[in-house]
Amino acid sequence: MTSITKEEIHKLLNPMKVxxxxxxxxxxxxxxxxxxxxxxxxxxxxxxxxxxQVNVAESVRGCDVFVIQSIQDPVNENFMELEIVLDALHRASAHTVNCVIPYLAYSRSDTKTRSREPITAKLIANLLQLTGIDRVLTIDLHASQIQGFYNVPVDHLHAIPLLAQYFLDNGIAAKDDDDVVVVSPDHSGTKLARVFGQYFNAPIAIVDQRGARYDDSVHDMIGDVKGKKCIIVDDLIDTGTRLASSTRSVFAAGATKVYVAATHALLSQDAIKILNGLPLEQIVVTDTIKHEKYPDRMVRISVDRLLAKGIDHIYNDRSIHDIFDEQNRFTKD
Structure with a gap:
């Protein structure tokens, strides 16, 4: 008699639907x-x-369903579309409903900084969980503590190793390269810059912008970038204003070349025009967000394999931590 494995039973009873x-x-x-x-x-x-109105064309009863939706512009329309589909799947008796959200909007509103201000990231978590979801899979949240807003598991993947690998593969930076400095555009991004810098054993610097608005007349750098090749790293690029100010600060401090690495390219308002006007070598981002047009010198790295691995590990009850170990081995070897 041919034996059947636990995984094969799972696939028969609860097939994957995407x-x-x-x-x-x-x-x-x-x-x-x-x-x-x-x-x-x-x-x-x-x-x-x-x-x-959303119609799902086939039965999902008893299936493990993964819904992929990047909550990008138009943000509220895409979010509502996701909510309606999640409700439909819950009512259609799906075995599990898993949200795969490459870019999770409202993540920047993760804390209350003044009176009568909402914590919208928590509201989004509440709204998603009202539909009875089982899990969230996302990439590079603006703040990692947002995972704690959910009462269901949140698998938080990181695109930083993919971006770092691009710089290594293309000879822009190398391990133990004395000419490279990783720059954070503000103090809150210091941790991200430090993590990114570890892939090159590179020091970090911080753009010390003061005040509520970025003032081009002030160029304050913490750290030495003179005569160096700089990589400004951030989790997202929105209007491009902060990046423009940081670029000018880095050049004013004596940098020779400036590159940019960021996960999410929101590119709202006049971002493309602003970025095209900057003396940058390359802007390296991922494809978590889709646009009809992109700035010059922008390189997009796909996160398709990263997300597919995450989905596969969840479906087959494997540890997501294995993905992190694999990324670290691949990039740091």
Whole structure:
């Protein structure tokens, strides 16, 4: 008699189903292709008054469903689309419903800094959990403590090793390279800069911008960047204002070349125009967010394999920590 493994039983009883929503269709297709699982046909219809109707074309009863949605511009529309699909899957008796959110909007609103200010990241967590989700898989939250806003497991993947690998593979930086300094655009990003710098054994510097608004007349650097090749690292690029100010500060302090590494490219308002006007060598980002147009000298690294590994590990009850170990071995060897 042929024996059957626990994993095979799981796949028979609770098959994997993947749904890709409208936030970033190209990334959805890449992730599904990497997994070798076709996307479920899902129809999204917008009524004339803005209401959203979603139809899932096949049964998900007893299935482990993974819903991929990058909550990007239009943020509220994409978030509501996700919420409606999650409710539909819960009512359709899916075995588990897992949110795969490459970019989780509202993550910057993670604390109360003044009177009568909301903590919107917590509100988003509450709204997602109202639909009965089982898990969240995301990449590079603006603040890691947001994981604590959820009462379900949150698997927080990191794109920093992918970005670091790009700089190593293309000879921009090397291990123990005395010419490279990793720069944080402000004090809150120091931890991220330190982690990124470890891949090159490079020192870090901090742009010490003062005041509520970035003042181009003040160029304060903590750390030595004179005569160095600098990599400004951040979790996201929004309007480009902070990056522009940081770039000018770094050059004013004597840097010879400036590169940028960031996970999420929001590129809102006049970001493309601002970034095109900066004397940067390259801007290296991931494809967590999709746009019709990108700045010059922007390189996009896909996170499809990273997300697919995360989904595969969750589905097969394997530790997500294995992914971190694999990334560290691959990049730091």
């Amino acid at each position: 749904i890709g929503l409208g936030g970033n269709p190209q990334l959805n297709e890449k992730v599904a292709s990497t997994l070798g699982v076709p996307l479920i046909e899902t129809t999204v219809h917008h009524f004339s008054d803005g209401e959203i």
